[in-house]
Amino acid sequence: MVLPGISYEEAVAQIEAFNLDSALVLLDQVILELEASGELQSDFGTQVRLKRAEALEKADQDEAAIQQLLAVDLDSRTRKQWAAYTDAQLSLARLHEKHERPEHCYKALQHAQIAIKDHQLDSLYPRFAIRMSSYHRIFGQPETALFYAKEVIRTAPQFGQTEFLGNGHMLTAMLLKEQFFEISAQRYLKAAGIFESLGNHIGYSAMLCNLAALYKDHQQLELALKYSDDYRKAKDEMSQKGITDFWMLSSYYEIRSEIMSAMQRYDSAHYYLQLAFESRLKLIEEENRAQVVAIEAEFHDQQKAEKIRDQAEMLRNESVKRRLGIGIALLSLIFTGILLFFYLKLRDANKKMRQQAVLISQKNLDLGRNLEKQIMLQGEIHHRVKNNLQVIISLLDLQREEIQDPKTLDRLESMSNRIYSMAAVHEMLYSKEGAETISFPAYTQQLCEHFSQIAPEDQTPVFNLDMDAPPLNLETLMPLGIIMNELMTNSLKYGTIPNHQLEIHIYLQPCADGFCLEYRDNGPGFPIGTMGERDGGLGSYLLKSMVRQLNGQLTTHNDNGAVHKIFFKEKNQRELSHEFISDTNSRG
Secondary structure, three states: OOOHHHHHHHHHHHHHOOOHHHHHHHHHHHHHHHHHOOOOOOHHHHHHHHHHHHHHHHOOOHHHHHHHHHHHHHHHHHOOOHHHHHHHHHHHHHHHHHOOOHHHHHHHHHHHHHHHHHOOOHHHHHHHHHHHHHHHHHOOOHHHHHHHHHHHHHHHHHHOOHHHHHHHHHHHHHHHOOOOHHHHHHHHHHHHHHHHHOOOHHHHHHHHHHHHHHHHHOOOHHHHHHHHHHHHHHHHHHHHOOOOOHHHHHHHHHHHHHHHHHOOOHHHHHHHHHHHHHHHHHHHHHHHHHHHHHHHHHHHHHHHHHHHHHHHHHHHHHHHHHHHOOOHHHHHHHHHHHHHHHHHHHHHHHHHHHHHHHHHHHHHHHHHHHHHHHHHHHHHHHHHHHHHHHHHHHHHHHHHHOOOOHHHHHHHHHHHHHHHHHHHHHHHHHHOOOOOEEOHHHHHHHHHHHHHHHOOHHHOOEEEEEEOOOOEEHHHHHHHHHHHHHHHHHHHHHOOEOOEOOEEEEEEEEEOOEEEEEEEEOOOOOOOOOOOOOOOOHHHHHHHHHHHHOOOEEEEEEOOOEEEEEEEOOOOHHHHHHHHHHHHHHHO
């Protein structure tokens, strides 16, 4: 038999490591053993029940936590266990605050304040001050909230309550961030240092995330990016220890997206916005899972309690049978009563499960609505990017009307075509309503039509397309679009021969673990037989750079005109994430 003290210590360690399911199993085992020995109402038993309520709250089983705390509240008042009573009131205040019940929250805080004063529980005052500061911060009295936050910082060191000291600095930072930005940043740093020294990974990472948001809001983007990177390192350490906070993770991705947008790195901003959406979905899934686990735990708890009561009843019946010689009729009656008891309990449990199924169904509907909203938002992003690129193209066209120099006009036209190749991608993504891939043949056909329109009437090329490829993602299609733009631009610029129809052939076929793209025209070809290694032009640089982005290879030769052969692979999200991280480290 496992000793209750040992199981309790293991449960506390599991709570600190955020292994909440294991902690609840251990605590339930301790409670059953204390109940069997008649010690559940002792000081140690009350402490175990308080710790179980803490584990339930951290597992987002708030209603079960409130029920546990109300039971402790009643028992501790009856037995005059005033420290446990005050802890229960403060925990109830935190839960009522979380669920926006200001009257219930303040009532619990008043009960705790009276108990601390009447029974001289000075060591509980810092925790009381934390709850009072949080209550007034959320429900609209910032000056009072700041007073109690300073009270935490003043009193917590007297009792060696280092973690409460960190909470005091955190609350002060939150209250001062609008008017006293620099002081707020200093307080967040103090809180982060305290939480890190205590091994409180969630508290430490939350402070880094708050610092990133604070500097982002005040346009100090380099510092915002630094603390955002520090949060990512802390997140990786938590992941290695099996700790994941999807709410904080989604907040980090949203802040990261806003930082990238402010730094005009829109592809990165879009990428982190997608990660924020995925984290929010996982958070909703975790909440649904926690609710189902709570139902199952409640049902199992009922079964355990019923089993204990059943065993006690059987012992009593056997004792009565031995002493009084009760016959078979009485035993049958007791058995029937037990069956009826189980039937009624099972019926109640089924009723609760049906009610929970309705709640889960509603959650799923909400999840679907959120997904539709994100799809609409993603489409809006593509629409806005496309519109912005069209504005740039229009500005370039206006600028061309004021320039006479042929070289400058040629460069502006090349730049306009490059921007068009990117705008076309976002236009096709927007028109497909939330799709994440695009048909490369359809995209190439659109580019061909564009170049046919801008070519001189006597030099309109003939395009021949032969493509066999599945739809490609944005990360692959964007460099491919720039490659096709440069090749078509070169054909119109260097591949035309007087009195000779320009023909362009484009082939795309799967090969090996990637794709083979062949582009050829019937012009005069390369002057030296192949494209030079160092041509010095922007077009040549872009062509080779985009091929490298696709982990590809480029070869060129003459065959009745210029021929380009490109082997490339489709990019995936993991490769993109690595590029963003490498890019951030190189810029940080």
